[in-house]
Amino acid sequence: MNAVVSEPLNQHSKQLVFRLFATESRYALLQVWRQPEFAIPTLLFPLAFYALFGLLLPTKAGGAAPAQYLLATYGAFGVIGPALFGFGVGMAMEREMGWLSLKRASPMPMAAYFFSKVLSAMVFGAAVVLALSALAAFVGGVQMDAWRWPVLWALLVFGSAPFCALGLWIGSIVDAKASVAVVNLIYLPMSVFSGLWFPIGVFPEFLQKLALFLPAFHLGDLALTVVGIGKANVVLSLSVLVGSTALFLGLALLAQRRQSRTR
DSSP states (O other): OHHHHHHHHHHHHHHHHHHHHHHHHHHHHHHHHTOHHHHHHHHHHHHHHIIIIIIIOOOOBTTBOHHHHHHHHHHHHHHHHHHHIIIIIHHHHHHHTTHHHHHHHSSSOHHHHHHHHHHHHHHHHHHHHHHHHHHHHHTSOOOOOTTHHHHHHHHHHHTTHHHHHHHHHHHHHSOHHHHHHHHHHHHHHHHHHTTSSSOGGGSOHHHHHHHTTOHHHHHHHHHHHHTTSSOOOHHHHHHHHHHHHHHHHHHHHHHHHHHHHHO
16 A cells, blocks of 8 residues: 555656756746846857858868868857856856855755756757857858767767856856856866867967866867867867866865855
8 A cells, every 4th residue: 555655656756856847947048048148149159250260261270171170169169158157157146146045945956956057058058059050061061971960969068067067166156246257267268278269289389288188178179079170089088078077066066065054
């Protein structure tokens, strides 16, 4: 009898948790969409840069056609932005307004909150990647084997995980006023020195060695390999991305625990 009763209860609990995650994710996406100061630059800046440097300028990039080369690197650049700003700035603002404390005090599992942030970053990242791919294919004339397109999309979208974790750490330690400056101070130099704007071969040797420690370089290197340019050390690059995710996530959890103890 107990087994018969517990089965519907367990099923009901699973459905309730699913609805909580789905509802929180839907409102997180709606919240971001209603902030055009975030949504519009996130979607348009990578497209504008790609149109200028990948489609209009006739120079070669890394020995390849710029439309194909920059599809990979600007794709990486495009997914990093929503991850860093969505967590780093959005979470810092919600923490300062007390919204995060209210969510912690509510019956909603905090995992739903973080899942909604990750999903929101990945949805906007996917939108950027798909728009870049459309420009590359229909305007830039980029042609690749059919399997490379979905692999590139999946790599870039799920490859934003380390930057979600980095943004989570930033949002956990920086106040709202400083968060935009801090994110930009990390986002733009990291993108440049990782070779996402220019091939790292144009930089001095010590900067080329520095790039090997940056997760953005490894995401871009893997993306270049998928589009058929370059040969990344797949094991090394994936290890750096996974290790960076674990490192930043651990630092963020430590920061949040420290904050909860001081309240």
